[in-house]
Amino acid sequence: MDKIPKKFQKVTKSFMDRISSDAGKSGIRAFCAFPQGVHFSGRNDDETIVLMVRRDIATLIPQAILVFVFLASPLVFTAVLRSLDFGDASVTSLILSSSLIFILLAITVAVDTFLKWFYTVNIITDERVVDVDFSNVMYHSYNDAQLEKIEDVTHKVSGLLGALFDYGTVYIQTAGAQREFEFQNIPRPRDVQDVIFDLLELKQKGEI
Secondary structure (H helix, E strand, C coil), X not given: CCCCCHHHHCCCCHHHHHHHHHECCCCCCCEEECCCCCCCCCCCCCCCEEEEEXXXXXXXXXXXXXXXXXXXXXHHHHHHHHHCCCCHHXXXXXXXXXXXXXXXXXXXXXXXXXXXXXXXXXXXXXXXXXXEEEEECCEEEEEEEEHHHEEEXXXXXXXXXXXXXXXXXXXXXXXXXXXXXXXXXEECHXXXXXXXXXXXXXXXXXXX
16 A cells, blocks of 8 residues: 555545556566656656556467577577588587577567567556657657546457566557557456556546
8 A cells, every 4th residue: 555656545436456466576577556766857856657567478488489489490400510521620610619609689679679669658647648669779659648648448458468478568649749649468468457447537537
C-alpha cells in the first residue's frame, strides 16, 4: 500500500485491485503499475504514472531463437571445417574468424532487440496517455493525448501465442491531432483497457 500514491489509495475502482500487486515494481518489466523513478518529456510535477507497459516478453521469442542460432553456429561450422581436408593452420584461422562473426551477429541482434524493447514504452498517467516508439539510437517518436480527449478504447488478442500468454493490442481513439494510439503486443490488454476507462471516469468526476 505504501507504494501506491496517496491520491489513489482511497480509489475503489476495479482497476486498483487488478494492478495493486504490481505497484512500485519498476526496472526491466513489461507491466509496471505506479513505477518509481520514471520520467518522460513534459511530465508535470504532480502527474502520477499509473501504468507503464512494454511489449510482452513472449513476442521476443523469434529474436531469442535467432541469437541462439548465431551462438550455436560456430560449433556446427567448426565440425564441418574439421571434416574437410584443410591444413590445421587454415582450419584454425577459419574457425576463429567465423566464430567472431557469429558472436558479433548474436550480440548485435541481442542489443538491438533489448534497446527497442526497453525504450519503446506506453505510459498511462492520471492526465494523459503516452506512446514512445524507439526505432534506433538515431530516431524515436513521441505522442501523447490528454485523458479528456479519449473517445473510445478497445483491445484485440490475436493468435495462439497471444491467447496463451495473454498479450494483445490496445487501440485508443482520441479527438486530438493523433487520432489513434496503438499499444502493440502488450501484456494484459484487458486490464490496460479497464485502467484507461476507469481513469477517464475518475477524471470526469474530478476525483483525480
